[in-house]
Amino acid sequence: MESIKVIDYLNKRPVTFKASMTVAEAAERLLLSHQSGGPVLNDDKQVIGFLSEQDCIKRMLHDTYLSESYFTVKEIMSTHTLTVNTEHSIFELAQEMTENKPKIYPVVDKDNHLLGTIGRTEVLKAIDIHLHAIYEKGHGRFV
Template sequence: MQSVKVADYLNHRPVTFKADMRIESAVEKLLQSGQSGGPVIDDMQRVVGFLSEQDCIRTMLEATYQNESHSIVADVMNAEPLCVSPDDSILKLADRMTADKPKIYPVCDSDCRLVGVISRTHVLYAIDKHLHDTYESGHRFV
């Protein structure tokens, strides 16, 4: 299982955002994607933040109370996203996910450029597939 890598299960075409994007546009993009969040990238495809549904709910709720919104993604994003490498082990990431809150992690190369994202769903799928493959081949999962 250690040999199963993030690169094998990540989403290569995630929803992404720009820091100067209006929050309403970001919410529409997020809703259309079906993802619970996405990386904020600069013009060089480097990850500069992460925008989650929770960030958006808080901001949209405030806008509802004030009857207006002037927020942009940079105002509400997490500016220190927890990135993972494509070469990271799925098993180690699964262990990390039991302690860390994010449901989705940006996957970045050594220059912090976005490669894709990996979610809890992707990790569960990888573990489940490995377990099925192990059972079908007659080996026990340890």
């Protein structure tokens, strides 16, 4: 399992945001992408934060009560973003996911440029493929 790396399972086309986008624009982008969140990038494509559906729901619910919507992604994004690199072990990431809350981790290079994202679904898929391979080699087939 240690040899299974993030690079083999990352989403190379994640939804991304700019800090200057309105929350309404970001929410629409999330809905169209069918993803639950994504990295916020600066003009150099470096990760500066993360925006989730939950962030948008909180802000939009508040805006509904006030009948106004003028907040930007920068004002509601999380700036304490956990990232991984392409050589990160899927097994180690799975362990981190059991202890940390992020569902999606931006995958970055050494200069913090976005390469993709990896989430719980991709990690679960990697583990499932690995377990099936072990079972087929040693014990037969899953039913």
